[in-house]
Amino acid sequence: MSIFEIGRICIKTSGRDSGKKCVIIDLLDKNFVLVTGPKEKTGVRRRRVNVNHLVPLDEKININKNASDEQIIPLIK
Secondary structure (H helix, E strand, O other): OOOOOOOEEEEEOOOOOOOOEEEEEEEOOOOEEEEEOOOOOOOOOOEEEEHHHEEEEEEEOOOOOOOOHHHHHHHOO
16 A cells, blocks of 8 residues: 555655645656645645655545645644
8 A cells, every 4th residue: 555645645756736735636657746735724736746746644634536726724823
């Protein structure tokens, strides 16, 4: 089982959002995932990200695949 799973909280390590937290909302293939901040909370907008540019944290939230930002905001600390 991959450590990159839906609901896993990660920190981006490259790009304009480096150092910011995000949540994995979909697994696209073995190298890419779909993440969101959400933008209102952390500044990370919904986008496709290479898993090599993410550091997974021990935190995980319970969400469905492709959950909306409105569903994620109350679950993020």
